[in-house]
Amino acid sequence: xxxxxxxxxxxxxxxxxxxxxxxxxxxxxxxxxxxxxxxxxxxxxxxxxxxxxxxxxxxxxxxxxxxxxxxxxxxxxxxxxxxxxxxxxxxxxxxxxxxxxxxxxxxxxxxxxxx
Numbered sequence: 834x835x836x837x838x839x840x841x842x843x844x845x846x847x848x849x850x851x852x853x854x855x856x857x858x859x860x861x862x863x864x865x866x867x868x869x870x871x872x873x874x875x876x877x878x879x880x881x882x883x884x885x886x887x888x889x890x891x892x893x894x895x896x897x898x899x900x901x902x903x904x905x906x907x908x909x910x911x912x913x914x915x916x917x918x919x920x921x922x923x924x925x926x927x928x929x930x931x932x933x934x935x936x937x938x939x940x941x942x943x944x945x946x947x948x
Contacts, residue, residue, distance in 0.1 A: 849873070
């Protein structure tokens, strides 16, 4: 789930919210919602507010977030290009049109003998 602000966590199902709020950092909790189990590791609770780049780990967190966004954009651009440049060939239709009225090939598999 990553780092979540309390405002977003308040919108989560009650079971998940209870597995995070008022738990000590380092604790692992199990939340059940909709028949699914979710393991929740509480890493830390940080107070709200602006962060300074001198805050421990803040520079690394920002760098990692920017890398993740760049990777996601690159992946989406790659997938879009592949989809747009894809070429689909229907070889069966081509064979049928080239046959020009010849007997069409048997497209339905026959039943095994004895059945």
